[in-house]
Amino acid sequence: MAKPSFTPEQYARLKAEAQSPYRGLRRFVYVGFGASGLIGAFIFTLQLLAGQDALRLLPNLALQLGLVALMVYLYRWDSG
Numbered sequence: 073m074a075k076p077s078f079t080p081e082q083y084a085r086l087k088a089e090a091q092s093p094y095r096g097l098r099r100f101v102y103v104g105f106g107a108s109g110l111i112g113a114f115i116f117t118l119q120l121l122a123g124q125d126a127l128r129l130l131p132n133l134a135l136q137l138g139l140v141a142l143m144v145y146l147y148r149w150d151s152g
Contacts, residue, residue: 092150106139106143
């Protein structure tokens, strides 16, 4: 049976996928959750500017900003 021959580009891509499986899926999740956190932070910031109860909104805003920071960290860690 003949050995499959790959181009150097195909071999490099297969080797990279074998070393870190599902990297594309993980990055998609990081970007999706980060975008969700940014949208949430934007909404809570607008509610604060509109004069709603800050004691109720600040913990939620902090959670959204923490989510964005975590996703940025994980994306950079996964890239390195």
